[in-house]
Amino acid sequence: xxxxxxxxxxxxxxxxxxxxxxxxxxxxxxxxxxxxxxxxxxxxxxxxxxxxxxxxxxxxxxxxxxxxxxxxxxxxxxxxxxxxxxxxxxxxxxxx
Numbered sequence: 880x881x882x883x884x885x886x887x888x889x890x891x892x893x894x895x896x897x898x899x900x901x902x903x904x905x906x907x908x909x910x911x912x913x914x915x916x917x918x919x920x921x922x923x924x925x926x927x928x929x930x931x932x933x934x935x936x937x938x939x940x941x942x943x944x945x946x947x948x949x950x951x952x953x954x955x956x957x958x959x960x961x962x963x964x965x966x967x968x969x970x971x972x973x974x975x
Contacts, residue, residue, distance in 0.1 A: 910946065910971040918968055921961035925950075929968055942972040 885905045914936060918928040937944065951967040
């Protein structure tokens with residue numbers, strides 16, 4: 880995504896949703912090698928999914944965390960039942 884596309888998206892969304900929050904920003908990530916897992920269900924139950932990623936998958940595959948994990952929300956929590964929420968949990972890693 881380029882900054883131009885970001886601005887176009889904001890303008891389009893503004894028509895139906897109003898102004899974007901002041902905290903919204905365009906940012907790029909250059910995190911390199913990463914692992915990710917899809918969590919299905921409420922955010923309050925993400926801990927066990929994150930634990931599987933950090934305590935099992937990462938060490939079992941000779942990897943080490945290199946930064947903070949981040950989340951990508953695939954469904955709007957305001958419009959989706961909690962048990963149907965989908966979140967990608969992504970963790971930057973390096974080989975050890």
